[in-house]
Amino acid sequence: MCTCGWTGTEYPLDWQRIGETPLHEDERTYLDAENCRDDWDRHIETVDESTIAFPREVEDLLTKVSESLDRLAGESPAAALKAASRLEILARSIGHDAAYAAQRSMEPEEIGMALGITGDQAKDLLDHYRRL
Structure with missing residues (x-):
């Protein structure tokens, strides 16, 4: 679901x-x-x-990273885990900064519409990233 x-x-x-x-x-x-x-x-x-589109450059980078890490998981699971850990740290940092910037400039309903979720779910997402 x-x-x-x-x-x-x-x-x-x-x-x-x-x-x-x-x-x-x-x-x-x-x-x-x-x-x-x-x-x-x-x-x-x-x-x-x-929903809101990524810039093409970001979309291409995410696709390339996903494909590379899928391959790496088969070749070197430990290296893939290391990369996954690094991505989590990066996601927390970016999410934290983006949550504060979004909160200052947008209403939760606007954020929800941009992400394909409800305003309440957007509030929860903002809270999640601001706590990191």
Whole structure:
């Protein structure tokens, strides 16, 4: 379920058919999981199209970082964890500064509209980053 209220299509598990088979080994369950991820990806694309856009440079950098770190996780999980930790620190710092700047210049409802969330959710997000 998304914070916007979207729930997507349900893909119930047939436990009688699955039995003791591990879920990742059951082909129908695996395909249902793929369909669920595809539904989520399409929803996120729709939400992204209706919210504030990143500058192209930032979008490209985020895509490149994501692809590089996905690759790194397969090649060197410890290095990927180190990178993830560094990204968390960076996100906290940027989020903290952005939350204070947004609070000074925008109403929570404006922030919510820009991010595809409600005004109350925007207040919670601002509070979260200001506490960091």
